[in-house]
Amino acid sequence: MTHNPQLHHEWMGLALAEAHRTSASGDVPVGAVVIDAGGNVVGRGYNRREADADPVAHAEVLAIRSAAERLGRWRLDDCTLVVTLEPCTMCAGATLLARIPRLVMGAWDDKAGAVGSVFDVLRDRRLNHWVEVFPDVRREECAAMLRDFFAAERGS
Numbered sequence: 001m002t003h004n005p006q007l008h009h010e011w012m013g014l015a016l017a018e019a020h021r022t023s024a025s026g027d028v029p030v031g032a033v034v035i036d037a038g039g040n041v042v043g044r045g046y047n048r049r050e051a052d053a054d055p056v057a058h059a060e061v062l063a064i065r066s067a068a069e070r071l072g073r074w075r076l077d078d079c080t081l082v083v084t085l086e087p088c089t090m091c092a093g094a095t096l097l098a099r100i101p102r103l104v105m106g107a108w109d110d111k112a113g114a115v116g117s118v119f120d121v122l123r124d125r126r127l128n129h130w131v132e133v134f135p136d137v138r139r140e141e142c143a144a145m146l147r148d149f150f151a152a153e154r155g156s
Helices: 005-024 059-071 089-097 139-154
Strands: 031-035 041-046 080-085 102-107 132-134
Touching: 005 031, 005 041, 005 059, 005 080, 005 102, 005 139, 031 059, 041 059, 059 080, 059 089, 080 139, 102 139
Parallel strands: 080 102, 102 132
Antiparallel strands: 031 041, 031 080
């Protein structure tokens, strides 16, 4: 699958829809989807740390697990991960371990991001696998969702 800004925009819409699913639980609104080589959604996830009392229930991890289960394999080397927020170190590590070759990303996370903000785990040449990153896809939409969530949390 090659770089296709129109598809990336559409796929980010699916990830944003996943992020909206957090509203009932009070989880930070982050959503992710995994797309196979044919352009089909094979995994979905949204933050469920609060809902499940699970510190590793991040959107990316849940989407990757869902895709691996659906495809019946851990190696997702023909897939693309689409996520509304720059992955943290744990999620970047999960992306590498699943051998996902492409990441489509919305907003940046200047406090915990591991795809260029704080760390750049996905493109670290000391590792045995690297990920092509397509940042800033619907960035403002993704960032606004997070800003609105945190403003409501602060009561402002």
